Amino acid sequence: MEAFKYNHTLQGRNIRLLKVIPGAESTVLRIELMERSLDDAQFEALSYVWGDQKEKMLAICNSKQLEIGANLYAALLQKRRRRCTVPIWADQICIDQNNTDEKTRQVRLMRTIYATADRVVIWLGEQQSEDEDAYSLAKHLYRKFDGRSYDINAGKYDFHDFDCRSVGVPEPLFNWRWTAFFNIISNPWFGRVWVVQELLVAKKSVMWRGRLDLDTDVILWLAMQVGRHRNLYCNFNNTMGSPEFSALTARDIASGYYAFKDHGPRPIYGVLSRYLGMEATDSRDRFFALAGVSLGLDPAFVDYKKTFREVACLVGKMTLLGFPTYRVTGNGTELLILNDNPSNHRFLIDWLAFHANPKNIELGLPSWVPDLLSPHKPGLLMTGFYNSLYLQTERPLPNPRVRFSDQPVDITGVGPTQWQIRVPNVSRTYPFPLTP
Incomplete structure (x- = not known):
């Protein structure tokens, strides 16, 4: 079968959207790529991590072979399992990555793309056995502390222990529900700089953990607490084996989310200093990803x-x-x-x-x-x-x-x-x- 090739460079405010073709679980992923005007398109946008591009999967795009990253492939398979027919925008496929002019123009449009999308789907990988229990813990605490009215500036420099006992949840030390939540916020999505803009400008978002739908506000609120409370922070590091960026990475994503809702955009150096250590495949994207x-x-x-x-x-x-x-x-x-x-x-x-x-x-x-x-x-x-x-x-x-x-x-x-x-x-x- 012939390899897929982009036949022309996108101009103006035109974008490509992909539609996942329904199919059995065991069949190869098939997608249809189409061009639409950003001004009148109805679509969703995918926020995900490219991952190791040495791990490629073969998909069929417009009846031709197309290799895509394994993590994107998994996200699109999940979309097929859910029988979602709404077109979706995913940069790895919808932008010709080898066309510098098109890439520049499309990246300049990315803020508008994610702000225009009916919904931003955040892909956090496949569901694990204890994820539902971790999410139940997060929802319970979110309700108890009235997370909807959370003030990011309250207790900003307090690094005291989180009072688990008073709200009827177990202490974090070696607790399997806390460990499951730590695993969720250790997903590589929380360490990539591109996801910042994709999250902040979305008018509506949802996190997909396999078949499980997670409320973005609930997950980010508890990630914020993990980064701000001594016992949660230390147990995160101990449980996860002291990862390089610790719980601070997920906390930074969460704090930026709350700060943007309260105060809007800041100068680029202020935005950059909030997301120190975030990763990007192209070093220039450390700056470009936050421009919007x-x-x-x-x-x-x-x-x-x-x-x-x-x-x-x-x-x-x-x-x-x-x-x-x-x-x-x-x-x-x-x-x-x-x-x-x-x-x-x-x-x-x-x-x-x-x-x-x-x-x-x-x-x-x-x-x-x-x-x-x-x-x-x-x-x-x-x-x-x-x-x-x-x-x-x-x-x-x-x-x-x-x-x-x-x-x-x-x-x-x-x-x-x-x-x-x-x-x-x-x-x-x-x-x-x-x-x-």
Whole structure:
């Protein structure tokens, strides 16, 4: 059978959608790929992890052979088992991944795709034997604590024990229901950066764990509690064998979900610092995946013709300036714009030091680019916590400040000034645009 090939590049706001063809459990997965306008399509969107792409499964797409990742294959098989006929959008198939121009345009549309979808289906893998009991535990606690009215800022820096006894649930130590829940929030979905945007902009979402439907709010609420309470957090680490990113990864997904609902998007450096350590197959996607839930970014920010170094340096400039708007003029000039008093654009020097990049040589980045990617070690986390809470109130700290230079620049539509950044105790002044 002939191999499937994309016959043309998607233009404008057109997208591809796939429909799973009904079939017996033992038969190969068959799908139909169709092109539709995003403005009038009815569809769902899939939020999932690509997984190891060495594990490929053979599907039949438009009567031709198509290899797809094993995890996506499993999610689509589950859709077939459920007899769901609604078309669905899944990036691995619906975007020609080998077409740089199409990939750039479609990734720029991804926020709109997930926001437009009737429902976002979050795939958490196949159901395990004790998942229903874990979900019953989560629902019980969610009701007891009135999770619908949860205030993310309440007890933000309290790391006390979760009072299991008062609400009639077992202590977490070696308890099989808690262990089953820990397994659910250890799914790789909680560690991938792309899922952040897919979750935050969805008007409706559901988590699929095999045939089991999980309420997104219930799972994220309890994930938040695991990351905020000492006994739950420690037992998660002990039970799961002290995984590299611990319960903090699922907690970060949950806290970002609540913060976005309360306050909306933030500058990209603030969004990045919330999701340290999240993974992406393409290193540029660590930035591009969060563009749609960040403030002030022109769609042209997403550009797969740029190198990782170029993108990281651009975000580094934004971080040093503070609250800039990024846009591209008609002639391709990239601009970082400060919309109010430039003297207000500053960061505490200890915040910048906290995000100093220990891997800049390994990553091929200049030393001035703050590290908004790597997970911090527990000791460093506590140092940042201590500095943020206490040092700011005990002693004055030097602040980086933005200033004007006297060198004029002639750019249509922009004032005749060039921004510069001066960091205290650093003799060099960096003109903008900085050369990566």
